[in-house]
Amino acid sequence: MLNLLLAGSMVATFAGHKAHAQITSQALREALRVAPRPGMMPHGAKLYPGSSLSGVPGFPLPSIHTQQAYDPQEAYTAKWTRADAMQIKAHSDTSVGAGQNSLPQQLVMPDVPADFPATNPDVWVWDTWTLIDKKATQFSYNGWEVIFCLTADKNAGYGFDDRHTHARIGYFYRRAGIPASRRPTNGGWIYGGHLIPEGAQEQVFAGTTYTITAEWSGSMRLLDPTSNKVSLFYTDMAFNRNAAGQDITPSQAVITQSLGQIHADFNHVWFTGFTKHTPLLRPDGVLYQNGAQNPYYNFRDPFTFEDPKHPGTNYMVFEGNTAGQRGVANCTAEDLGYRANDPHAETVDQVLATGAYYQKASIGLAIAEDSSLSKWKFLPPLISANCVNDQTERPQMYIKDGKYYIFTISHRTTYAAGVDGPDGVYGFVGNGIRSDFQPMNYGSGLMLGNPTDLNEAAGTDYDANPNQNPRAFQSYSHYVMPDGLVESFIDTVEGRRGGALSPTVKVRIRGDASMVDTRYGNNGLGGYGDIAANRADINIVGFIQDLLSQRTQFGPDVNMRMNAFLATPQ
Numbered sequence: 225m226l227n228l229l230l231a232g233s234m235v236a237t238f239a240g241h242k243a244h245a246q247i248t249s250q251a252l253r254e255a256l257r258v259a260p261r262p263g264m265m266p267h268g269a270k271l272y273p274g275s276s277l278s279g280v281p282g283f284p285l286p287s288i289h290t291q292q293a294y295d296p297q298e299a300y301t302a303k304w305t306r307a308d309a310m311q312i313k314a315h316s317d318t319s320v321g322a323g324q325n326s327l328p329q330q331l332v333m334p335d336v337p338a339d340f341p342a343t344n345p346d347v348w349v350w351d352t353w354t355l356i357d358k359k360a361t362q363f364s365y366n367g368w369e370v371i372f373c374l375t376a377d378k379n380a381g382y383g384f385d386d387r388h389t390h391a392r393i394g395y396f397y398r399r400a401g402i403p404a405s406r407r408p409t410n411g412g413w414i415y416g417g418h419l420i421p422e423g424a425q426e427q428v429f430a431g432t433t434y435t436i437t438a439e440w441s442g443s444m445r446l447l448d449p450t451s452n453k454v455s456l457f458y459t460d461m462a463f464n465r466n467a468a469g470q471d472i473t474p475s476q477a478v479i480t481q482s483l484g485q486i487h488a489d490f491n492h493v494w495f496t497g498f499t500k501h502t503p504l505l506r507p508d509g510v511l512y513q514n515g516a517q518n519p520y521y522n523f524r525d526p527f528t529f530e531d532p533k534h535p536g537t538n539y540m541v542f543e544g545n546t547a548g549q550r551g552v553a554n555c556t557a558e559d560l561g562y563r564a565n566d567p568h569a570e571t572v573d574q575v576l577a578t579g580a581y582y583q584k585a586s587i588g589l590a591i592a593e594d595s596s597l598s599k600w601k602f603l604p605p606l607i608s609a610n611c612v613n614d615q616t617e618r619p620q621m622y623i624k625d626g627k628y629y630i631f632t633i634s635h636r637t638t639y640a641a642g643v644d645g646p647d648g649v650y651g652f653v654g655n656g657i658r659s660d661f662q663p664m665n666y667g668s669g670l671m672l673g674n675p676t677d678l679n680e681a682a683g684t685d686y687d688a689n690p691n692q693n694p695r696a697f698q699s700y701s702h703y704v705m706p707d708g709l710v711e712s713f714i715d716t717v718e719g720r721r722g723g724a725l726s727p728t729v730k731v732r733i734r735g736d737a738s739m740v741d742t743r744y745g746n747n748g749l750g751g752y753g754d755i756a757a758n759r760a761d762i763n764i765v766g767f768i769q770d771l772l773s774q775r776t777q778f779g780p781d782v783n784m785r786m787n788a789f790l791a792t793p794q
């Protein structure tokens with residue numbers, strides 16, 4: 225009711241807030257929603273928290289984002305602002321004690337038990353992705369589900385914290401179409417070994433030896449659903465050595481393509497190829513910060529997709545930072561995102577005085593210049609988080625119900641001074657590849673976070689900070705799959721290190737809101753490592769036609785349909 229009055233008068237005053245005088249019609253609709261109270265389900269939105277232009281007493285209002293679409297080539301970058309990020313704390317229950325979960329319940333990943341199983345005895349496992357096509361459909365191959373994970377060999381003596389410098393992309397497979405309840409507790413994944421063969425880490429370009437020191441995250445694209453050709457897009461951590469054997473660059477992140485083939489028989493899955501690495505993108509220092517500007521720059525985690533409105537046009541999203549010299553204090557009022565006359569707004573000078581300008585995450589965009597996806601050109605970033613957070617990792621474009629979602633993971637420790645949020649996955653929704661993206665859920669951006677009381681001091685070590693929720697770092701590197709299923713890896717639960725696949729959870733997504741589906745699995749937790757191939761695209765008629773005409777070799781497309789056929793009660 226209060227908001228109705230506010231919207232009607234077009235000059236909102238709520239607990240001293242004065243909203244921007246130029247309220248859009250969308251803002252008017254939004255303002256009709258009732259303001260949620262901290263830690264509570266908002267009235268009128270029993271399931272979904274939704275966004276709200278209404279404020280929480282004592283906190284600033286979120287920024288207004290129109291979701292307006294722009295041409296992907298245009299220089300429009302949406303902002304995840306400080307005003308937005310502050311909604312995470314605004315909508316948390318600040319009355320609970322240290323170690324309690326204070327985040328809105330619908331946005332919290334359920335507790336992972338401390339007696340979780342290892343995914344594999346020989347390797348630590350973290351960032352994980354699936355075999356996808358240009359639309360992010362998840363395929364099985366000849367009766368096998370296949371996943372790709374960053375791995376580090378335990379037998380080589382690497383501890384879980386050594387993983388980043390020794391990361392290798394490994395692959396796992398298991399028979400498709402078996403429900404989680406009938407699999408081994410750890411998901412039953414069989415380790416196939418390293419994807420990039422031994423010895424293929426060195427490559428010579430015009431007298432310069434290019435050496436891959438670690439393989440970081442990316443994605444695997446099935447180039448043609450009727451063949452077995454796959455393209456790995458990943459991040460090389462690499463350095464160059466000249467003909468005299470001298471290192472001529474420090475280790476750099478290079479977004480790279482490597483081509484291979486998938487094979488399977490009745491007993492196992494294997495890969496060939498991945499011996500040649502084509503460097504695609506290095507940060508240019510103009511749109512994306514590079515190593516000369518900041519030794520701690522972030523540039524990695526490519527994910528490609530085809531523009532559904534322009535078939536044949538391919539894009540890549542990736543993790544970047546806003547270009548410019550590290551330490552230059554130049555965040556703007558737009559980065560802060562406060563509405564005019566908001567009494568809780570910070571001034572630019574106040575924010576700059578905190579050093580928040582060291583945090584400048586961005587979600588990058590590039591366009592493919594050839595059909596083999598081996599040449600790419602930078603486009604301006606899709607989203608920046610200047611003075612908000614330094615890392616928006618493993619971004620993915622997720623298209624659902626005509627909406628374009630960007631999901632990205634971030635750490636509590638990479639937030640800028642004065643803003644806070646949990647380790648987890650964040651979501652932004654727009655109406656096109658390039659949009660004025662609306663941060664999901666109360667305008668905050670948070671979609672699924674670890675249980676965290678934001679009053680606790682952030683720290684990565686539970687033992688050193690026993691007041692902290694013992695699950696504040698339980699999971700990370702969430703990847704959103706079709707149907708809102710979310711997989712991730714276990715980092716630390718009650719002080720026990722993970723390096724294993726988490727239980728899959730399900731998030732229901734509607735417009736700019738989402739909620740954890742607690743009816744999924746056991747109180748919201750599905751099977752460990754339950755990363756199933758997509759069985760939604762049932763086309764039994766097509767499958768039978770394929771079989772009869774023998775037009776198509778057994779491969780991913782036919783196989784997906786066969787799985788669906790076999791899984792359907794006859």
Ligand SMILES: OC[C@H]1O[C@@](CO)(OC[C@@]2(O[C@H]3O[C@H](CO)[C@@H](O)[C@H](O)[C@H]3O)O[C@H](CO)[C@@H](O)[C@@H]2O)[C@@H](O)[C@@H]1O
Binds near residue numbers: 374615617635684715
């Ligand atoms: O292994 C590299 C890939 O992992 C990703 C996403 O998981 O980057 C994660 C990142 O964070 C880890 O290190 C943090 C600092 O040591 C730690 O706080 C966090 O718990 C870890 O998950 O790894 C790099 C390198 O350490 C760091 O910059 C990231 O935040 C992905 O982006 C990489 O491709």
